[in-house]
Amino acid sequence: MVSGFSKKTKAEKMIWISQQFHNPKEALQVLNTYNHSDKTLQTLHDEFIENALTNFYMPLGIAPNFNINGTTLTIPMAIEESSVVAAASNAAKFWSAKGGFKAQTLGTEKVGHVHFMYHGDPIKLQRFFEKQKDVLLASTEAITQNMRSRGGGITALTLVDKRDAISGYYQLDVRFETLDAMGANFINSCLEQLAKTLRELAGQYAEFSEIEKDIEIVMSILSNYVPNCLVKASVSCPVDELLATPEDSRLFAEKFVQAIRIADAEPYRAVTHNKGIMNGIDAVVIASGNDFRAVAAGVHAFAAMSGQYRSLSKAEIKDDVFHFSLTIPLAVGTVGGLTKLHPLVRWCHELMGTPNAKELMHIIAVAGLAQNFAAVKSLVTTGIQQGHMKMHLLNILNQMGATENEKQTVVEHFKYNTVSHHAVVEVLEKLRAS
Numbered sequence: 001m002v003s004g005f006s007k008k009t010k011a012e013k014m015i016w017i018s019q020q021f022h023n024p025k026e027a028l029q030v031l032n033t034y035n036h037s038d039k040t041l042q043t044l045h046d047e048f049i050e051n052a053l054t055n056f057y058m059p060l061g062i063a064p065n066f067n068i069n070g071t072t073l074t075i076p077m078a079i080e081e082s083s084v085v086a087a088a089s090n091a092a093k094f095w096s097a098k099g100g101f102k103a104q105t106l107g108t109e110k111v112g113h114v115h116f117m118y119h120g121d122p123i124k125l126q127r128f129f130e131k132q133k134d135v136l137l138a139s140t141e142a143i144t145q146n147m148r149s150r151g152g153g154i155t156a157l158t159l160v161d162k163r164d165a166i167s168g169y170y171q172l173d174v175r176f177e178t179l180d181a182m183g184a185n186f187i188n189s190c191l192e193q194l195a196k197t198l199r200e201l202a203g204q205y206a207e208f209s210e211i212e213k214d215i216e217i218v219m220s221i222l223s224n225y226v227p228n229c230l231v232k233a234s235v236s237c238p239v240d241e242l243l244a245t246p247e248d249s250r251l252f253a254e255k256f257v258q259a260i261r262i263a264d265a266e267p268y269r270a271v272t273h274n275k276g277i278m279n280g281i282d283a284v285v286i287a288s289g290n291d292f293r294a295v296a297a298g299v300h301a302f303a304a305m306s307g308q309y310r311s312l313s314k315a316e317i318k319d320d321v322f323h324f325s326l327t328i329p330l331a332v333g334t335v336g337g338l339t340k341l342h343p344l345v346r347w348c349h350e351l352m353g354t355p356n357a358k359e360l361m362h363i364i365a366v367a368g369l370a371q372n373f374a375a376v377k378s379l380v381t382t383g384i385q386q387g388h389m390k391m392h393l394l395n396i397l398n399q400m401g402a403t404e405n406e407k408q409t410v411v412e413h414f415k416y417n418t419v420s421h422h423a424v425v426e427v428l429e430k431l432r433a434s
């Protein structure tokens with residue numbers, strides 16, 4: 001146990017933690033290696049979180065040639081998985097020759113709740129709420145002033161009776177328009193004010209008995225389930241133009257649609273299918289400085305909306321046209337959080353043409369759809385391992401401490417041979433023996 005750890009200086013923390021390792025000197029060296037030599041930049045990063053010791057690097061790649069609603073774009077992707085950027089780039093190129101991606105925002109509504117307990121007459125509570133609704137809203141005016149002046153703010157406030165789920169449980173259900181902000185902090189501030197006002201007003205409400213006046217606020221928090229903050233990305237083209245020949249194209253389209261049907265019907269497949277979509281989504285969400293935990297939680301809840309976990313993407317052949325689309329909830333911002341603070345995040349926003357929140361939703365959804373297209377295309381044709389292992393080859397070689405010369409020779413060999421962990425080890429060992 002250590003007490004007062006957060007009060008130690010960064011250097012003291014690094015020394016203390018390094019002493020827990022078999023080789024303290026080496027452990028400290030690793031931390032130092034990843035600290036940035038630019039002190040101002042390093043301090044900026046250190047101040048993002050508590051007890052920061054160093055930086056955790058992830059590769060930032062780019063996927064060029066995305067045509068989204070007629071504009072050509074390069075998408076930044078922060079991801080450690082070998083094949084993701086290559087797959088996105090391939091899908092971008094494939095669809096740019098076929099009219100590109102379409103994307104549209106279907107809604108931008110955010111949600112939050114004051115969860116509270118009231119053990120009294122439900123009709124009296126409803127009457128109280130209707131009488132005090134304007135006062136409740138007015139109490140948030142100082143917080144919402146700037147957002148309202150931009151055209152956003154609280155869009156709806158309702159009382160919800162949740163006693164079916166838990167005895168005495170009610171909610172203030174609050175809907176928000178947060179424009180270019182993801183809105184978590186703004187929403188939570190509004191909710192905490194509403195909760196405070198609710199309790200004060202109830203305490204003074206003459207029609208309530210003493211027990212009814214004592215409303216218990218359990219918590220006030222936004223929801224990351226945002227089924228009305230939706231974006232749709234889609235592609236389509238005549239079936240016969242999908243691959244080199246009309247015969248191959250038709251076979252491919254039919255198999256592709258069947259694969260999506262399987263992902264819709266079978267949760268074991270749906271989870272992996274949607275994980276592939278999240279490969280694209282998370283990479284752009286992280287590069288854009290947004291909260292990927294919030295996005296992932298909301299997206300997976302949406303996938304299970306019907307009561308069964310299903311595919312997020314849909315595919316069909318209609319009138320000889322192949323249609324493939326992805327609809328997902330996305331609460332992301334282009335202001336707030338780290339978006340203007342992290343230099344590399346700012347760089348990524350500029351690369352994407354400084355999008356507003358809706359445009360960023362389009363880009364993220366398109367990255368998810370592109371990723372899914374590339375993965376399912378591989379699955380129903382060559383299989384996923386061919387492309388994946390080609391990209392993973394360098395990881396295997398690095399694990400084995402291969403030199404630059406060895407890497408070149410082995411990579412050349414595997415241009416014409418199937419990559420597997422075993423095969424790479426064998427080729428490298430043979431090379432070393434010779």
Ligand code: NAD
Pocket residue numbers: 146147150178179180181182183184185186187222224290291294333335336337338
């Ligand atoms: P924030 O607190 O940085 O606030 C953003 C502010 O930007 C807004 O309140 C607004 O005043 C201002 N703004 C300027 N121009 C604007 C424009 N054009 N449109 C909208 N607002 C504009 O950020 P936030 O969006 O309130 O919160 C996001 C952060 O909250 C993320 O970092 C997230 O990780 C974190 N967070 C998430 C959760 C959760 O998801 N459960 C909970 C707590 C915190």
